[in-house]
Amino acid sequence: MKKFLKTLIPTELAKGLLLTGKWFCQVMFSPNRGKSKLHIVDEYPEVPAKVQPRFRGRLQLLKDAQDEIICVCCMACIKACPTNAISLVAGKKEGRKTRIPESYDFELERCIFCGFCVESCTFNAIALNHQFELAVYNREDMAIGLGGVFQSIDKPSPVGKFSYSGKE
């Protein structure tokens, strides 16, 4: 008899419905619900997304206080890169003891954001910045470099509007 009543009255289904209903009402009728703790979804395109400090985004060549590229072309990043995304040509500049990259090409198509290049760099000359909106309109723009035909390594992507450019 008890078993028959149990099959007739779906109490456990009601419990589940109660749970989902509770969450729905809590979020729906909480005042100022966009800022409530229960509201777990980010309003991403309207509100800029935040990433953690260690986030690995796009590769960037860093500059020192005199606005000069720190890189001395030791080629460590090229050796460390698992997907051969980086290539550079070393050059010289007047009044600088160390070498300076003539061109530093970085293929965004191939990069897998592992961060091995940054770890291998003993001069802290490169960093993976916090930029994550990396879409571009043309495939050619995926090649990133110091200038010329390439998309500039310092500027954010032409499509990205919200992510953070520059280190930290």
Add this chain to the structure above:
Amino acid sequence: MFKTQVMEINMGPQHPSTHGVLRLKLGLDGENVKSCYPIIGYLHRGVEKICENKAFFQGQVWTDRMDYCSAVSNNLGWAEALEKLFGIRVPRRARYLRTMLNELNRLNSHLVWLGTHAMDIGALSVFLYTWRDREKILDVFEAFCGSRLTTTAMRIGGLQEDVPEGFEKMVRDAFESVRIGIQEYETLLSENRIWLKRTVGIAKLSADDCLAYGVTGPILRAAGVAYDIRKAHPYAAYDEMKFEIPTRTEADTYARYLVRLEEMRQSIHIVEQCLEGLPEGPVMAKIPKTLKSEVGEVYHPTEAPKGEIGFYVVSEKGGVNPYRFHIRTPGFLNVQAIPLMLQDALVADVVTAVGTLDVVLGEIDR
């Protein structure tokens, strides 16, 4: 007058409930499955061969991309195998942190499994709740490793960086959510009559069959065999942790669900032990800048969320990359048991059988 014949139907490789590109060749007699033949290889990228052609430390990025739901576990297995090969001792703090990350990853993987499995069977709302909790764990990964899915968490000899600021609070906040979450999944599923009808007694795989087919992980434990590599061959800091191996004897889908839920609770327990007893010290052993191997071969099994993942590495003298690199992934062997699970089953149970194995085609085809 009427003639019946077995109809062959392909389920997949693009079917949403096969979790990727698994193709099942089903022989159907009406609603009854007469034969089932899993065909794999649609996601083959040649990970093993790529790893043989790259330097030792570079191989890690491909282990990330094998099982993308449990990247940290793959990284851990990879790192420990190579440390065994080179004879490197990892600092105690690093071992604790590795254990912690690995267990967080187990939680993450089981949450993904529960959400998608329940959604396959028809309980959509569970998916939303598991994703809510998983998000917090992924935030922890992002804070620690810098990436959410392809973590690249380990290094040969330890970890790249120590814990970030406010890490403990972040983990405890995530657990607060997951603890409530597990109760909610139980409310939604454990007694739900639709869930019981779809899981109890479905896709059975006995302990003997599991052992014969090399099936490991929660599926083996749900069949009553208490085999867990964390206890059987302790690695990282598992020999210092207190935890239980949940087992069931029913060997059906429902038993696997209960085993995995209990494993999630145990994972929380292990991470809390790690947080409390975290020793001080360095997180990286002193290792030479370029690793050169001697002649040797090594196999190292670890317990990934889906079962035993083992890395087999053969090296030659003075080599900067492995001579042979083989990965024993749990899903590859688990998926071979699908025909056994589907004897005298209905078409609707095929989805349950695939879901309960927790297949990720990235690691099966690799």
